[in-house]
Amino acid sequence: MSRNQWQKSSFSSSSDNCVEVRTVDGMVELRESDTGDIIVRTTPPKFAKFVQGIKAGEFDHLTT
Template sequence: MSSWQKSTFSGDSHECVEVRTLDGMVEVRESDTGEVVIRTTPRKFAAFLKGARAGEFDHHGDFSA
């Protein structure tokens, strides 16, 4: 089983999401609860990451921290 990974930008905070690959799928969950897991394909996750890197989702976050 693959272990959960969170961004190093999260520091010691529990206000982050974690990601792992399991059985060929990418899973994402909240680090503080972990009860809900979103599963998607690597291709869809890669498209999401590409959009995130391009700043497409910046309006959803609080980047003052």
């Protein structure tokens, strides 16, 4: 991923309703593509733990 360039998941296809991620000054930033002015900023280790939790299904109960 290029620095400062927003990237979305390949699963999002051409949809504008997705989460985008980028790195800026050593931090990871996330936003929803349809509300791009709201940005969540975290460290790479915390982001990695978050992604691990997603893959493990820890947040599945929030989607039902």
